[in-house]
Amino acid sequence: MDFRFTEEQNMLKETVRRFVEAEIPRELAVEIDEQDRFPHELLQKLSDLGFMGINVSEEYGGQGGDIIDQMILFEEISKKLPVLAWAAGNIILYGNEIIGTNGSREQKEKYLPKLVRGELKFAYALTEPNAGSDAVSIRTKAVADGDYYLINGSKMFITGAGIADIVVTNTRTAESKFKGITDFLVETRSEGFSATPIRDLGYRGSNTCEVHYDNIRVPKENILGGPECLNHGWKQMMRLLNAERLVLSSCALGIGEAALDYALNYAKEREQFGKPIGSFQAITHMLVEMATELEAARHLAYYAAWKETQGMECVKETSMSKYYCSEVAKKIALQGVQILGGYGYTMEYDAQRFLRDVLVLSIGGGTTQIQKNIIGKQLGL
Numbered sequence: 033m034d035f036r037f038t039e040e041q042n043m044l045k046e047t048v049r050r051f052v053e054a055e056i057p058r059e060l061a062v063e064i065d066e067q068d069r070f071p072h073e074l075l076q077k078l079s080d081l082g083f084m085g086i087n088v089s090e091e092y093g094g095q096g097g098d099i100i101d102q103m104i105l106f107e108e109i110s111k112k113l114p115v116l117a118w119a120a121g122n123i124i125l126y127g128n129e130i131i132g133t134n135g136s137r138e139q140k141e142k143y144l145p146k147l148v149r150g151e152l153k154f155a156y157a158l159t160e161p162n163a164g165s166d167a168v169s170i171r172t173k174a175v176a177d178g179d180y181y182l183i184n185g186s187k188m189f190i191t192g193a194g195i196a197d198i199v200v201t202n203t204r205t206a207e208s209k210f211k212g213i214t215d216f217l218v219e220t221r222s223e224g225f226s227a228t229p230i231r232d233l234g235y236r237g238s239n240t241c242e243v244h245y246d247n248i249r250v251p252k253e254n255i256l257g258g259p260e261c262l263n264h265g266w267k268q269m270m271r272l273l274n275a276e277r278l279v280l281s282s283c284a285l286g287i288g289e290a291a292l293d294y295a296l297n298y299a300k301e302r303e304q305f306g307k308p309i310g311s312f313q314a315i316t317h318m319l320v321e322m323a324t325e326l327e328a329a330r331h332l333a334y335y336a337a338w339k340e341t342q343g344m345e346c347v348k349e350t351s352m353s354k355y356y357c358s359e360v361a362k363k364i365a366l367q368g369v370q371i372l373g374g375y376g377y378t379m380e381y382d383a384q385r386f387l388r389d390v391l392v393l394s395i396g397g398g399t400t401q402i403q404k405n406i407i408g409k410q411l412g413l
């Protein structure tokens with residue numbers, strides 16, 4: 033048994049840590065949140081440093097790293113600017129991972145090198161106004177028209193859809209529930225595509241959008257995996273789920289750690305009744321619980337990731353990780369506000385930002401309740 037990162041992983045962690053320290057001062061994180069603006073310049077800097085190729089094979093210009101490498105990257109960035117981790121996630125997970133796992137040879141050659149160089153942005157569109165947790169009920173339709181498909185419908189909460197070049201769009205192409213879904217690589221410059229940003233509580237700057245497809249013509253070659261993958265969409269999505277749950281777990285770990293450090297520092301400095309508030313047992317115990325649960329969450333997440341890298345069955349563990357990390361981080365952020373007292377309730381302190389950001393992690397990528405349903409099934413219930 034060995035709980036240590038490898039030398040390369042420690043180097044990666046240190047490099048990302050130095051990047052966020054140097055490039056993301058607190059004022060910039062606050063400005064991006066207040067202005068609700070997409071962090072274009074920081075994403076480009078991450079690309080320039082090669083981070084967008086973290087999970088792309090060397091053949092296509094990447095580093096060929098695994099899910100643990102990705103988690104290290106997302107966790108470190110999320111400590112400073114969670115929305116930047118999501119912007120990178122749209123490329124790393126919904127670009128590289130989707131194309132690398134499901135794309136045809138031509139699609140890999142066409143997209144992966146550009147994704148690595150930061151020349152292309154992807155978004156992933158599954159959720160619809162009437163199909164959220166019940167994603168298999170999507171109704172956005174793709175109908176064959178010669179060598180093309182015509183796509184009509186609407187998607188909801190699509191992160192980065194307004195700045196993406198390609199939106200991987202889940203459509204209904206046949207009646208059969210699970211075997212009637214096809215993923216199309218839809219170019220956002222296509223006539224009939226529109227994306228309208230939604231104002232969110234947290235992850236501000238993520239450009240989360242409502243998306244409309246009005247008779248968009250897409251060539252059949254743009255089916256993910258090529259024309260022979262018609263109706264393979266659900267199966268293709270399933271291959272992404274472990275990675276998605278682990279990436280979101282690591283985002284939660286990053287925010288949880290930032291919120292814990294913030295509250296801990298405050299508790300050491302703030303004095304009441306002539307003593308630092310951290311010396312009151314009630315506050316000490318809160319911080320101890322926060323630190324312990326975060327440690328437990330981190331072990332669960334990296335254990336699940338280790339199983340994934342070993343090619344072992346790990347649906348139960350990745351779902352537990354997604355559920356537990358997001359709920360623990362939420363609890364830590366909430367207790368952080370309490371530890372800051374009245375100051376925690378003001379916009380001048382960061383405690384509120386951690387809380388606003390963390391809330392979505394138990395919603396997106398399958399809610400806590402849906403993860404529990406999956407775990408229940410794995411337990412034979």
Ligand SMILES: Cc1cc2nc3c(=O)[nH]c(=O)nc-3n(C[C@H](O)[C@H](O)[C@H](O)COP(=O)(O)OP(=O)(O)OC[C@H]3O[C@@H](n4cnc5c(N)ncnc54)[C@H](O)[C@@H]3O)c2cc1C
Nearest residue numbers: 156157158159164165189190191240395396397398399401
């Ligand atoms: C900021 C943000 C970004 C997002 N980005 C993307 C994106 O890029 N691409 C994308 O496709 N989607 C995205 N989503 C959508 C996200 O995946 C969905 O919001 C999520 O799956 C839940 O769907 P819903 O919001 O329709 O809630 P609903 O499914 O309506 O759920 C409402 C409540 O009911 C509960 N519930 C539903 N069904 C069950 C059940 N069977 N058992 C127990 N409880 C249940 C849920 O847990 C939840 O608490 C994003 C969402 C947000 C908020």
